Amino acid sequence: MRRARRSLPAAILAVTLTVVVAGCGLISSSGNLRNGTLPGGDTPLAGADITVTSKAFTEQVVLGKITATYLAAAGADVTDMTGAPGAASSRQAQLRGETDVQWEYTGTGWVVYHERTESLSDPHELWTRVHDIELADNNLVWLPPSTLNNTYAFAASQGTAQRLGVSSLSDVAKLPVAERTFCIDDEFFSRSDGFLPMLKAYGIPFDTANGIPQGNVTRMDSGVIYTSTEAGKPCNFGMVFSTDGRIPNLNLKVLDDDRKYFLPYSGSVVIRKSVLDEHPAIEKLMAPISSKLNDDVMRELNGRVDIDGEDPADVAFDWLVEAGLVEPT
Structure with a gap:
């Protein structure tokens, strides 16, 4: 089975940092991915080369590590570029085709990336609108969102x-x-x-x-x-x-936002359409992850990193095991 690639070594990081300063390229987060297998040992992504990225704040790094670990367990050869500095760099890298998969938020897509001002309180409607715009404009597919809402x-x-x-x-x-x-x-x-x-x-x-x-x-x-x-x-x-x-x-x-004032920021896996076309199994693989993530789960996972000081890669792996999605090797 193909294993996850380690995060970039120090020598490569130094070169990458120079590229970042020049305006392109990404730095991966610290920590290595932990190896596991899917229950039953299936490898539906054997032969796939996939680069996973994320923004640099805790929740994004944890979500990126969950995704990278899980896709590697499914047989993909994963390049871990989680923890990209700055909110824009991971987005631009994906638009340029340098990275393949990351988590995003529907509110970010609507307000920041497409500068829409219409207030949409229904999470599914907002996701649908963002999904359609992103597919038409950028050939990016926003998979059905989780119920985690970082608003x-x-x-x-x-x-x-x-x-x-x-x-x-x-x-x-x-x-x-x-x-x-x-x-x-x-x-x-x-x-x-x-x-x-x-x-x-x-x-x-x-x-x-x-x-x-x-x-x-x-x-x-x-x-x-x-x-x-x-x-x-x-x-x-x-x-x-x-x-x-x-x-x-x-x-x-x-407190309950009972008048639905705040725009939903539902977490969604975003993948380049060409990559999903080549490896359609990714959508089915990511569905159970999205279904199991919610606000309470993310609060616990974020707290394990920010409060308890655990490594995001360990937090991600432990959650995948506890959720029955990955088995340790």
């Missing part, structure tokens, strides 16, 4: 949620003014799909005595928001990313 959300500590009796953003809108206190970062405050439009969607006027006075909003670094929310000061409600590992670690309660 903005608001959370409270369990104690705060119980004290105030809130489980949704509509509940927050009904609270006394003094209890409507928020921690957010500067970007979210100024985004066209961020804080101020959210307040409007929930019927809460900003900078008014009976709505949200400016003193009720504290702007801070996004990393500090989680601990401030857990402490319940200076805010009852903090902006979070819905799949962040700090949510379970700090036992935060994510």
